[in-house]
Amino acid sequence: MAYSHYLSTDRDQRYTCDNKECKHSTRRALMLDTHLDAKTWTCNTCGEAVLIELLDHAGKTHRVYRLQAQHLEPGDRISRDNDLGDWVRVFDSKPAMNKRNEWFLALKDVGKWFVKPDCYFHRTL
Numbered sequence: 247m248a249y250s251h252y253l254s255t256d257r258d259q260r261y262t263c264d265n266k267e268c269k270h271s272t273r274r275a276l277m278l279d280t281h282l283d284a285k286t287w288t289c290n291t292c293g294e295a296v297l298i299e300l301l302d303h304a305g306k307t308h309r310v311y312r313l314q315a316q317h318l319e320p321g322d323r324i325s326r327d328n329d330l331g332d333w334v335r336v337f338d339s340k341p342a343m344n345k346r347n348e349w350f351l352a353l354k355d356v357g358k359w360f361v362k363p364d365c366y367f368h369r370t371l
């Protein structure tokens with residue numbers, strides 16, 4: 247399956263910070279560039295990952311974090327592309343220890359994946 251290093255943002259509807267400690271957590275929405283870093287998808291104020299509301303092709307809303315492979319943990323459910331219909335469970339997430347400095351992911355029903363550590367995935371809540 248083909249995937250892009252950076253996910254498309256075409257279906258993004260809204261960004262919020264759900265870190266209760268953050269003064270922006272009560273904001274109705276965060277503005278791109280002003281309140282969040284669109285390269286890392288983190289809140290400019292607290293540095294935590296921002297919550298993103300996305301629409302899938304059927305018009306259903308998904309609430310996700312946009313995380314790099316190296317920030318995924320076992321038990322996370324992720325989507326590998328913008329289709330958002332293809333959620334898989336992460337079994338393992340660790341450095342691949344190979345010469346290409348890749349990141350290793352073990353995904354349920356998919357198997358082993360080697361990706362760039364900063365390759366982005368959508369993770370559900």
Ligand SMILES: [Zn+2]
Binds near residue numbers: 271293
């Ligand atoms: Zn914040």
